[in-house]
Amino acid sequence: GMVRGVVVVKKDMSDIEASFKKHAYCFLVDPHGVIFLSSRDDMHLRSLWPLKQDTRQLLAASGQLGAGPFVPLLSHEAEDGRTVTFEREKLLVTRRSLGHDNWSVVLLNSTSHISAYRLFSIFTTFVFFSMTVVFFAVLYFSKDSAVMIASSERRYRSLVEGSPNCVALFNAEGICLTVNRSGVVLTGLQEKEIVGRPLDAVWHSRTSGGLEAVLRPVLQGSRYSYEPESARPDGRKVLWSAVLNPLAHASGRVSHFVGIFMDITERTAAEEELKSYHGQLEDLVKERTRELSESNERLQREMMERQHAEDARRDSEERFHSLFNLASDCIFLLDPSHPGGPVIVDVNLAAVTMHGYEREEMLGRPISFLNYPDDMKRLPDIMAGITTGEPVSFEIRHVRKDGTIVPLEVSARLISLGGKPYILGMDRDITMRKQAEDELQRHRENLEQLVEERTAELRTAVQLLTSEINFRKSAEETLKLSETKFRSLSQEFHTLLDAMSDELLLVAPDLTILWANKAFAARVGTDAAELSGRPCSAIWFDHAGKGNPDDALRSFSSGRPESIQISAADGRLLDIRAFPIKDDEGAVGSVIIVASDITEKATLQAEAMRAGHLASLGELSAGVAHEINNPITGIINYAQIIANMNPEGTHEHDIAKRIVREGDRIAGIVRSLLSFARERKEDKSVVQFPKIIMDSITLTETQIRKDHIHLRLTMPEDLPFVVVNPQQVQQVVLNIISNARYALNRRYPEADAEKVLDISGSEVVIDGARYVRMVFTDYGTGIPADAMEKVLNPFYSTKPVGEGTGLGLSISHGIITDHGGKLRIESREGLFTSVIIDLPAKESHGTQA
Template identity: 40%
Template sequence: MQILIVDDSASIREITGDILKTSGYSQILTAKSGEEALEILSRPRDASKEKKIDLILMDMVMPGMGGIEACRKIKENERFHHVPVIMVTAIKDMEMLKLAFETGVNDYIQKPVNPVELLVRVRSALSLKSEIDKRQDKESELLDLTTELKETNEKLRNFEKAIHDMQIGLTIANPEGKIIYCNPAEAKMHNYSPEELIGKDARIFAPEKLWKPMERKKLKKIDSFRRETSNVRKDGTTFPVQLLSDVVINDSGEPIAVITTCEDITGRTKAKQELKDAHDKLEQRVKERTEELSGTNTLLREEIRERKKVEESLRLSENEYHTLFQQFSALLEAIPDSLILFGPDLNILWSNHGKAKIFGLKQKQARGEYSAIVEKIYEDSDDWPVKKCFKSGKEESDEVSTEDGMMLNIRAFPIIDEKGKVSNVLELIIDVTEKASLQAEAMKAGHLASIGELSAGVAHEINNPINGIINCGQLIEKKLGQTEKVEELASMIIKEGKRVAKIVKALLSFARNRGDKVEAVSLETVLWESLALTEAHLRKDGITLNIDFPPDLPLVTANDQQIEQVFLNLINNARYALNEKYPRDDKNKVLEIKAQTLMRDKKLYLRTVFHDSGPGISKKIINRVINPFFTTKPPKEGTGLGLSISHGIIDDHGGKLTIESKEDKFTKVIVELPTREEMQ
């Protein structure tokens, strides 16, 4: 860690440097003015040779550029705005200190410097700087992961569109001959809708005289087969087609599906017939007009050339269709997520390589009985989305953790037969372990940032009652002979002492890590603990606070620390908005917080509304403000994660977070949580 000391006094620079060096901080730089400090920061640095500056100790009053102006210029620079600045000064003027904090100062120390206090403040600032650096690294990783996920989803959508828009008919049937998928081109060719065909016998397309049962033994011996025949439309009319079928075999040698492409060759058949008729005519003419042999031979050569062109076109078309089918199969196998097709007996009919990759199985082990897979995830198989999907006939989903520490998103999609029953289920399994880990790290970083922001306000808030206690104690010494006055002073000591205890209790409560534990929680208690940590900032900014919490509100089941983090974020956002619209004291600079119960869908909810009279949010961006990394604040004042994390916390509690706003008028953030009784 490298620390820059800026002071016009050489002795103070030397003393401060010695204190830090004796405590293990050996990398010390010094500057005697604000101008020199900026020059040091602006020097080009070789990342492999010279360390970056992690902390600045700045004197407030110096010749030339003072500490406040130097701090402002440092914070305006994108390279240095995350570097913490501690102001070292003998000035006790609160307005000057307030101005210093507004320029970006993170903390201050009174001269003469107490070595213990100096080291404590330095360690705290460096610790916060380290956590912020880690948070930025995690945010960058999360952004990269989100971009990769978007690209994968786009590829999948393009693949689905290609199959849907393909002009060649495509049908997938199970070994029993039941249709489990057909594209729109196949259905339109036979005057059906795709929904009508799902679950029907694939022989519905063939004339009854050609119906033959599909036998597994024969399918095992067939790889692929091509034929020309006639298919039957829904209205009973027939038309010529060319069919290309491929049998999908599992690792055990068992057929699991037959994929067939169908091309309407009405035009091609007509061309063949015309070619045949022309050939017959030619032969007849040869017989009848031998004397015109020369002219007839010329015509014959022309007809042969035309026939070769048609045959070559047919051959190229067949190759294109076969290539498209191979690409379709390869694309399914290339998807990194697990795709599994289940039959009614819960056996795996087909799966891609993604399943073997996620569960660490060989491809041969990845087919067959499902039990080995389910037992890795569920103690009770009835909770398995595939089993629930067979019962409900609807899409089912779940997100689970395995004993190996993986986080999996599991979705099951029903395939309905002609009787309206589920004939098969397609399961999609996505490994979201890394994404969940990054989200947890982002929430933890947000919590640590909140603690850092509150530290200065809490220190100031504690200092006032402490001074009151000391003053009252001194007066008691002088008033020992005046019993009535002593009693009054003693009451003031008790009151101020309780105030200190309340602030310390609130800070400890917020800083304590409770994990994901949930319990019965009073939102009024959570609100007052949040205000105990932010009231000093609100009062300093001249913000009027109106609280309306009716008595006997029901409890909610929640993690009180997470809900407090949400409340702190909403209060700080409102404070920022009010200060942006009203830089100075104003009668309209008001934050209202109200609570009430409401019924929705026969359930009792507790609604908390945070209403500020700030600049509001424009209609163009109001639907984007809860997106990760979206912020209207300058880069050095916000990460864009606060509202996104808050929305996720409320959603995880079964609640709802909504925003109403009118530009230049107000913003209302509404938090609705189900009451404890409803969540039991």
């Protein structure tokens, strides 16, 4: 396309470029004035004269000559024969067109010597003409004044002889009568070879008609200009620019004429040299014109596409600048590459207005000049955070131009514009917020003090208020007298109730809300005034997790205080207490409900209860183990004696062996029971994971059969050994089997073919290390997606209140982690739950302990 065309043109025109470089200023230009060849390399593909608006847009859109701007070398279009000023020098324009496509060759020659020659020629002609007139006038009027004639002739000759051009005097027949010294030098002839010879014998006319055609206008009294030629003795041809000026008598008859000849050989040679390339340039220009026409068609299409893109970009920029400058926050664009710290590249109007500087005063200066001196030491840490590429927020103080300090909240991040990193910072004036925070802190301190002072009064006030409500009819007159006091007390009462962290509700018999404090309104996400008249049950159930909050409203029917604990939707445990307010007749007119957050208290109680249970179970298990182990040891020993006394294969021997096995099983159950009650400090031993699985199934197979659960085991025989505490790992397995039984029974209360528990084992490699993996998969209720991240947390349970402590999976996870293993859970609600245990494999099989 475009690049190939340029290469071809440059290659084909290499000889012409060499010729161009012989001149100071020589150009090949297209019809628009764009330079395609130049005698100077720094002027290629520039415009010689100003481009039209549509041409400039077309070239800028194409990108062929760069993005512009196209600064012209000349102030107007170059015209042949005109003079122009370029680089503080006045130059003569010689312009020759090439073909019919308006391409042209432009040659700029210095006019300093031409102007001097012209001026001198005009001056010489004028002087010569004047002296001739004077000479003939003196001759006519003073024929006898020979001295004056001789003097005038000497002055005339000195002027003519001093001319740099050839000046000659001819008679009416065209015979040269005299010639100056410059004429002899320029023609290369002797004076005698010029004087006495006809004009065309020395200066040959190149037009038809010969000497007669030249003399005709001169003898008619007109000035005549033409370009003759002559030959020097050395054979070199000389071209002349000749001007013939007639000299007439008073009668008007021309008797003589003066010829002034200027050597234009060099200028003509340059023009001829340009003409010699005319044909070749025409062909090249035609080819280039064809290529440019094709390019222009493509450019027109691209220009339309780019125009649409430019319009879209311009609209986008206008929207951006509008948003940028209309933004209420201060926006800074910083250059982080400056060695002295980030430098301000751009700011919006809000930043200029807030800081009191002019925009020009801020641009180019480091952002640190606005920072409060005490905050300067934080800048390295702030810059380290920004350079990570993540958004950074911080507070800092700026100093306005008037010296006032303004606190700002800054959000900054690193962005890329044109491949270069910049910091975009948005500053928000937080003066009002800081003042509000200070004011809020003062009010908080006052409120805390007031709450402390009023807490004791609140209890008394609540009792008083309840009594006054119950006996309001009998105390109506007293109430009217103390109305002013009551209103003040009521206002204080509501203020104190709103300041309480506990949630308070006053509920009517129709179970609509009469009043609620701000703590309850904040939890349900609305204004306290909007709660009045709304159904209590709808609001409770919308924001309750587990438990029925309506149980607390039984105070309307029971007439006594009620209490219940529920789990809120946000995970908190609430203690809800209801206190009935009765009228004079003993009927409950309303109920005050107080909801307290006891999450932390319940957690501590559960931990203490769990610890107490474990301690009690430990003591019980130790006693049971002692009481059972002694007799079972005797039973096993007696059974073994019987077995030893009877030969193998006999009925007695078989029964004795069964008694030994069942006794061992009872001893194992006792040991397993003991492992739940207290932490045993046995050393770890080398065992096979499947054996722990089978021992655990032995303890639970009766329950599994009772629940009609299909147990599927997949255990390869060549699984590696593991080094573990068998009792602790068995505790984990039993907990997982218990959870699986619960989930399966919830989904399938009766026997079902899909009521399956899969237990499989395999060897895996994780991060280059060998592990033994056990996967327990039940197809029960599954775990909700929002609970997956919390099931391993202590005291978190998906089971109803009272059915689980939330400690099983947490303890199991801790045991597996202590053994260097991993426990993770995969589940889909309503489909399945898989518990995956990975324990490090022992490198070589040892003896099972």
